[in-house]
Amino acid sequence: MILACSKVEKKTEPTPIVIPEQAIKFTTNLDTGTYYISDTLPLVITVSSKIPSAGISFSISSIWTDSTKQIFKIDTILNTGTLSLNIPGHYRMGSYSVQINASSKSTSTNTSSRVLSLINIPLLPAVNTDLFPNLNWNDHVGGKNSIYDINQDGTPDIITYRRVSDKSPLPSIFEIKDYLGNNIYSFNLKEFKPNVRDSLQHIIIDYSDLNNDGFIDFALSYMGEWWTGQPGTPGSSANFIGNYICLLLSTGKMQYQPVEILDDPAKVSFNITLFDWDLDGKSDVLLSDLRTGDYLKNLGSNKFQRSNLGKPFFNQAIGNKLDFDKDGKIDMINLYVNQMDENNRYTSTDMSQTLSVLTKNGVKHFPVVGKTIKKFIYFLADTESSERINMIDGDGDGDLDLIVGSGISKVGAPWDYIQEYFENTGTQFEYRANYITIDKSLIGELQAWTYDIDRDGDLDIFYPTYKKNNLTNPKGAAFWWENTNKGFKINKNFKLKY
Numbered sequence: 001m002i003l004a005c006s007k008v009e010k011k012t013e014p015t016p017i018v019i020p021e022q023a024i025k026f027t028t029n030l031d032t033g034t035y036y037i038s039d040t041l042p043l044v045i046t047v048s049s050k051i052p053s054a055g056i057s058f059s060i061s062s063i064w065t066d067s068t069k070q071i072f073k074i075d076t077i078l079n080t081g082t083l084s085l086n087i088p089g090h091y092r093m094g095s096y097s098v099q100i101n102a103s104s105k106s107t108s109t110n111t112s113s114r115v116l117s118l119i120n121i122p123l124l125p126a127v128n129t130d131l132f133p134n135l136n137w138n139d140h141v142g143g144k145n146s147i148y149d150i151n152q153d154g155t156p157d158i159i160t161y162r163r164v165s166d167k168s169p170l171p172s173i174f175e176i177k178d179y180l181g182n183n184i185y186s187f188n189l190k191e192f193k194p195n196v197r198d199s200l201q202h203i204i205i206d207y208s209d210l211n212n213d214g215f216i217d218f219a220l221s222y223m224g225e226w227w228t229g230q231p232g233t234p235g236s237s238a239n240f241i242g243n244y245i246c247l248l249l250s251t252g253k254m255q256y257q258p259v260e261i262l263d264d265p266a267k268v269s270f271n272i273t274l275f276d277w278d279l280d281g282k283s284d285v286l287l288s289d290l291r292t293g294d295y296l297k298n299l300g301s302n303k304f305q306r307s308n309l310g311k312p313f314f315n316q317a318i319g320n321k322l323d324f325d326k327d328g329k330i331d332m333i334n335l336y337v338n339q340m341d342e343n344n345r346y347t348s349t350d351m352s353q354t355l356s357v358l359t360k361n362g363v364k365h366f367p368v369v370g371k372t373i374k375k376f377i378y379f380l381a382d383t384e385s386s387e388r389i390n391m392i393d394g395d396g397d398g399d400l401d402l403i404v405g406s407g408i409s410k411v412g413a414p415w416d417y418i419q420e421y422f423e424n425t426g427t428q429f430e431y432r433a434n435y436i437t438i439d440k441s442l443i444g445e446l447q448a449w450t451y452d453i454d455r456d457g458d459l460d461i462f463y464p465t466y467k468k469n470n471l472t473n474p475k476g477a478a479f480w481w482e483n484t485n486k487g488f489k490i491n492k493n494f495k496l497k498y
């Protein structure tokens with residue numbers, strides 16, 4: 001017989017079994033390498049150890065290491081396995097470091113931490129001209145100051161016309177396209193006006209909201225001159241065969257009604273400029289230039305009346321349109337310098353250098369001093385000629401300073417380009433040598449545009465176009481200029497946005 005036998009023991013309270021907390025372990029979605037950021041940090045933290053009963057205290061902070069500035073800091077308790085955060089504020093160019101500390105809420109010695117590296121490389125909003133090889137890219141860029149978005153979809157647009165060199169006469173097609181390669185609008189001048197005279201085969205284009213419906217309207221001028229040979233060379237002569245102008249008046253978003261406003265075989269015109277020339281609040285159409293004063297006065301409701309402006313506000317020369325006095329309304333700026341012909345003869349007796357600004361309050365004139373700005377009608381061999389202007393606050397004092405863009409023509413070699421800075425002192429614009437750094441081994445153009453590329457709150461400078469298949473060639477490398485408030489410095493840190 002087997003007797004079950006048992007010891008009778010004194011019953012005791014069970015000793016609590018101390019199960020040590022697992023060492024805290026976590027991973028993030030950004031653990032491998034450097035994360036490229038443009039603003040918001042999408043951070044996901046996953047805890048791989050057992051969560052202590054009281055939870056885990058997380059302390060997360062991000063530092064902009066370029067200035068040791070703290071971007072954000074958060075302390076939070078996690079009771080589940082993952083923590084997802086979208087943390088904004090990393091919009092400025094530079095390096096960031098994200099510190100993550102995790103510790104058990106009940107055992108403060110049970111901690112873990114890691115550091116993530118982020119880098120923000122600025123996006124350069126230049127356009128690749130290989131995208132549409134048949135366009136006149138010069139006209140997309142010239143006389144403008146920054147990217148523009150006609151159809152208001154957030155992607156910058158291109159307004160110009162097709163230039164097909166192996167066809168004569170050219171098709172005269174006005175085009176709106178965008179930086180992603182989309183075709184937005186096209187208008188064939190010759191389909192609308194089959195018997196239009198072919199002249200220089202350039203469509204001169206300007207735009208403004210003429211009928212005040214919130215959509216941009218266009219004026220197209222088909223030019224009135226062509227040459228029998230190389231312009232300006234002996235034996236070559238100009239033939240004048242008139243000027244044709246039509247407006248494209250918006251009837252809705254990207255819908256236009258073409259309206260012929262001038263068909264004159266005797267008129268010669270090299271400009272068309274939409275601006276409120278008579279300062280009554282509505283954009284008008286200057287048919288050629290201020291010297292003639294011939295313009296269409298905007299009467300409202302798509303009605304225009306041929307009129308004359310009378311005495312010119314200024315000697316019309318190199319122009320641009322921007323908001324000089326910061327009242328929200330676009331002003332006209334004009335840099336006059338005496339222009340030379342192909343024989344180095346001045347074309348005027350007026351030797352002044354003047355920046356004129358036409359605002360709704362009238363015109364103001366500012367001397368431009370410290371350097372003789374050269375301008376020629378034609379680029380011949382080794383000609384330095386100023387062709388474009390823009391304005392930017394380069395010294396951070398709140399007023400706009402002047403940028404003059406020039407080309408230096410070369411025979412049998414690529415041209416050089418320079419951008420020069422004239423500081424606004426309130427009464428005049430004074431030349432500051434080398435304020436805008438120039439490196440002629442990099443890309444060059446006549447017109448520089450402005451944009452806050454590093455997103456630090458001030459405008460920087462860049463060239464609007466590049467060629468993707470030419471970036472590694474001499475004079476092909478893209479760059480931008482950082483506004484340091486003490487000069488514009490070449491910066492090669494960027495990614496091409498388009």
Ligand SMILES: [Ca+2]
Pocket residue numbers: 149150151152153154155156157178
């Ligand atoms: Ca667009």
Ligand SMILES: [Ca+2]
Pocket residue numbers: 275276277278279280281282283284297298
């Ligand atoms: Ca007007």
Ligand SMILES: [Ca+2]
Pocket residue numbers: 392393394395396397398399400401424
């Ligand atoms: Ca300034």
Ligand SMILES: [Ca+2]
Pocket residue numbers: 451452453454455456457458459460483
């Ligand atoms: Ca900036």
